[in-house]
Amino acid sequence: MTQTGAVVLGVETSCDETGIGIVIDGQLRANVIASSIDEQARFGGVVPEVASRAHVDAWGPTLDAACEQAGIALTDVDAVAVTAGPGLVGALLVGVSAAKGLAAGLGVDVYGVNHLAAHIAVDELEHGELPDPVIALLVSGGHSSLVLMTADRIEPIGQTLDDAAGEAFDKVARLLGLPFPGGPHIDRAAADGDHAAYDLPRALMHDPDHLYDFSFSGLKTAVSRLLASFGEEMNDAQVRNVAASFQEAVADALTRKAVAACRDKGVDHLVLGGGVAANSRLRSLMEQRAEGASLVLRVPRPGLCTDNGAMVAALGSRLIRHGVTPTAPGFPATSHMPVTSIAFS
Ligand code: KG4
Ligand code: ZN
Numbered sequence: 001m002t003q004t005g006a007v008v009l010g011v012e013t014s015c016d017e018t019g020i021g022i023v024i025d026g027q028l029r030a031n032v033i034a035s036s037i038d039e040q041a042r043f044g045g046v047v048p049e050v051a052s053r054a055h056v057d058a059w060g061p062t063l064d065a066a067c068e069q070a071g072i073a074l075t076d077v078d079a080v081a082v083t084a085g086p087g088l089v090g091a092l093l094v095g096v097s098a099a100k101g102l103a104a105g106l107g108v109d110v111y112g113v114n115h116l117a118a119h120i121a122v123d124e125l126e127h128g129e130l131p132d133p134v135i136a137l138l139v140s141g142g143h144s145s146l147v148l149m150t151a152d153r154i155e156p157i158g159q160t161l162d163d164a165a166g167e168a169f170d171k172v173a174r175l176l177g178l179p180f181p182g183g184p185h186i187d188r189a190a191a192d193g194d195h196a197a198y199d200l201p202r203a204l205m206h207d208p209d210h211l212y213d214f215s216f217s218g219l220k221t222a223v224s225r226l227l228a229s230f231g232e233e234m235n236d237a238q239v240r241n242v243a244a245s246f247q248e249a250v251a252d253a254l255t256r257k258a259v260a261a262c263r264d265k266g267v268d269h270l271v272l273g274g275g276v277a278a279n280s281r282l283r284s285l286m287e288q289r290a291e292g293a294s295l296v297l298r299v300p301r302p303g304l305c306t307d308n309g310a311m312v313a314a315l316g317s318r319l320i321r322h323g324v325t326p327t328a329p330g331f332p333a334t335s336h337m338p339v340t341s342i343a344f345s
Pocket of ligand 2: 115140
C-alpha cells in the first residue's frame with residue numbers, strides 16, 4: 001500500500017444507518033447506506049436492539065454493494081476504518097466486530113475512529129485537505145459542539161448544556177405531529193413558513209461563562225407552550241410557521257456562536273458537520289454570516305452530512321496520510337468516546 005493510493009473501507013454503524021464507504025487515493029468511490037429508519041419510525045425514535053439486528057442483516061449486502069460501486073474486489077482493500085464511538089453500544093459492536101474480522105481476514109490494518117471526527121473529515125472528500133487550524137461546528141442527533149481542529153488534535157470550545165440540536169429538531173417535530181427523524185420534515189415544512197412569525201428564545205447569547213455553549217431545551221419548552229396556546233387543532237399554516245420560527249432560532253444561535261468562536265480564536269476557516277448541517281436554513285444563514293465575517297466556510301453536501309460510511313473512510317484516509325499508527329485490534333466499541341479522541345491507538 002502506498003500512503004497516497006490507499007484503498008480505505010469505512011464502516012459506520014453507530015445508530016440506525018449501516019454505512020460502508022470506499023475512498024481510494026482520497027477520492028470517494030463508494031457510499032452505500034442501508035437504513036432501519038422505517039422500522040424505527042413507528043416507535044418514534046431509534047430502538048437500540050432493532051438497530052443492532054438491522055446492522056447484522058445489512059452488513060453483507062451493503063459490503064457487496066459498496067465493492068461493486070467502487071469497482072473493486074474485497075482483496076483490493078488496504079485498510080479498514082470503523083466507528084468505535086460514540087453511539088449506541090450494541091450497534092457499534094456489530095460494525096466494530098465485522099470490521100475487525102474483515103481486517104483480520106484480509107490481513108490489513110484497522111482504525112477504530114471517532115464518529116464526530118469523521119463528520120468533520122468527510123469534508124475533505126469534496127473540498128480537499130482541511131486547513132490547520134479550522135473550527136468545526138458539529139451538530140448531530142446526539143451532539144452539538146464547537147471544536148478547534150489542528151493536524152493531530154481536536155480541542156472542544158463549546159457544547160450543548162442539554163439537548164443536541166438534532167434532538168431538538170426531533171422533539172419539536174414530534175410536537176408538531178411530524179414523523180421521525182424530525183429534522184428533514186421541519187426543514188421541508190419551514191420552506192413555506194414565515195420564520196419571523198413567532199419570536200422564540202435563543203439561549204446563552206450573552207452569558208460570558210457560556211460564550212460558545214448551546215442550550216435548546218428552553219426553546220423546545222417555548223414551542224410546547226406556543227402550541228398549547230393554539231388550542232386543540234393546529235392548522236397547516238401554524239405548523240409551517242412554527243417550524244420556520246424554530247429552525248430560525250436554532251440556526252441563529254448556532255451561526256452566531258460559530259462566527260464568534262472563529263473571531264475570538266483568530267481562526268478564519270469554519271467547517272460544518274453532522275446531520276443538522278444538512279439543514280437548508282443553517283447552511284444559508286451560515287454562508288451569509290461567514291461572508292460577513294470574512295470567514296472561509298466549508299460545508300459537505302447534505303448527503304454526506306448525515307451518517308454514512310464515506311465519512312469514516314475519509315477519516316481513515318486522513319489518518320493514513322498523516323502517518324497515524326493503526327489501532328491495535330483489541331480496541332472497544334464505546335458509547336462515550338470524547339471528541340478529543342480521534343482514533344484509538
Ligand atoms: O449525524 P446524524 O445523521 O446522526 C447522529 O450522529 O446523530 O444526525 C441525525 C440528526 C437527526 O436529529 C436529524 O433530525 C437531523 O440530524 N437532521 C436534520 C436534517 N437532516 C437530518 N436536522 C435539520 N435539518 C435537516 N435537513
Ligand atoms: Zn452522526
